[in-house]
Amino acid sequence: MDLSGPFISHDASFARVTGPAPQLHLVVRTGAHEGPVYVPGQDVLYVTSLANPAATIECIRFKRDSFPLTPDHIDTVVAPVTMPNGMTLDGSGRLVICEQGDHTHDARVSRLDLATGHVTTLGDRWRGKRLNSPNDVAVAPDGSVWFTDPCYGHLQGFRPTPELGDFVYRWAPEADALDVVADGFDKPNGIVLSPDGGTLYVTDSGANQTARSFHVHRPHHVVAFDVTGGRRLTGRRLVAVTSPGIPDGLKVDAQGRLYVSSANGVLVLAPEGELLGELLIPGAVNFTFGGADGNVLFVTTDTAVWAASLAVTGPTASRSNHPNEIRIGG
Secondary structure: OOOOOOEEEOOHHHHHHHOOOOEEEEEEEOOEEEEEEEEOOOOEEEEEEOOOOOOEEEEEEOOOOOOOOOHHHEEEEOOOOOOEEEEEEOOOOOEEEEEOOOOOOOOEEEEEOOOOOOEEEEEOEEOOEEOOOOOOEEEOOOOOEEEEEOOHHHHOOOOOOOOOOOEEEEEEOOOOEEEEEEOOOOOEEEEEEOOOOOEEEEEEOOOOOOOOOOOOOOOOEEEEEEEEOOOEEEEEEEEEEOOOOOOOOEEEOOOOOEEEEOOOEEEEEOOOOOEEEEEEOOOOOEEEEEOOOOOEEEEEOOOEEEEEEOOOOOOOOOOOOOOOOOOOOO
C-alpha cells in the first residue's frame, strides 16, 4: 500500500499500522518540545515547553474532540522543576521527569505527584558526582526507572563542565540508588522498553552536537540491548541508522514496532529495524500513544502538537468510556 499525504509506506505490513484511513490533525500551536505524556481518563496531555526563557511543563486539556484547540486549553504546571525534558508515567500515575538543571540547580530525575504537586528526587548523583542533563526516561513494570544522561546541557551553555560520561542509568526503587547500565554512547537520547520488558532500545544522537549541526561520522542510530534479570543489559546490537537527520524520540506500540524521530518526522520500524513506513511531520521531536482507544500518536514538534490516528495502540493502551475523552479516526 502506498498511502498519499503524510503517511508513506515502505513495506506492505505498514497497512497494519495505519489501517485504511489514517488521519493527521493539528492539535494546538504551542512551544511543545519533549516529554509528551497522555493521562487516560483525565484526557490531558503533558508536554515540556520551550516557549518561555526557562522550560516549563504544560498541561493540554482536550475537553472536546475538535482540533485545533485554542490557547485557553493550555495550563502551566506549577512545580519546582528546572529545565524539564523527557517525561513518562509510573505505575501509580505519577509523572517521572528528566530535569536538565542549570548553573544553580542540579540535574536530576524526579517524580511529580499530579494530585498533590509534591516532587521527589529519584536521583541526581552517581557515586557522589552530579548528573549531566537527563534527557529521556522509561519506567519498567517493576518500578525501576531507566534514563539517558547526555551532556547537552553543557554543550548548550546552561550546565557546568560534566563530572560524568554520557551514560544510561537505572534507578532501583528497592535500593533508592542509581547504577550505570550502559556506556559507549556519544549522546544517548531517546529510550524505551519493549512491551514485554525484555529489550531496551536507546537512540544515539551524537551527530548533533550543537543547534542544527549534523556530523555525519558521529552516531545517528538506534541500538538494542537484552534486559537480563530485570537490571543488567547484554547483547548490544545496532537496530537502525536514521536517515535523514538524527534520532531523538523513541516509542513502541503494543506489537513492539519502533517509532523513531527523524528530520522528516516519525520512522516506523519493525523490532529488528526494517523500515515499514513514515509519518511526515517535520520537526517531530517525541511522541506518545493516547486517546480513548489508545490509538492516537501525539507528536511534539517544538512549535505545535499533532495527532495521528492509527490502527495500532501503545503497549499500555487503556480503554475508556469517558464521554469527553478524545477519540479521532473512527
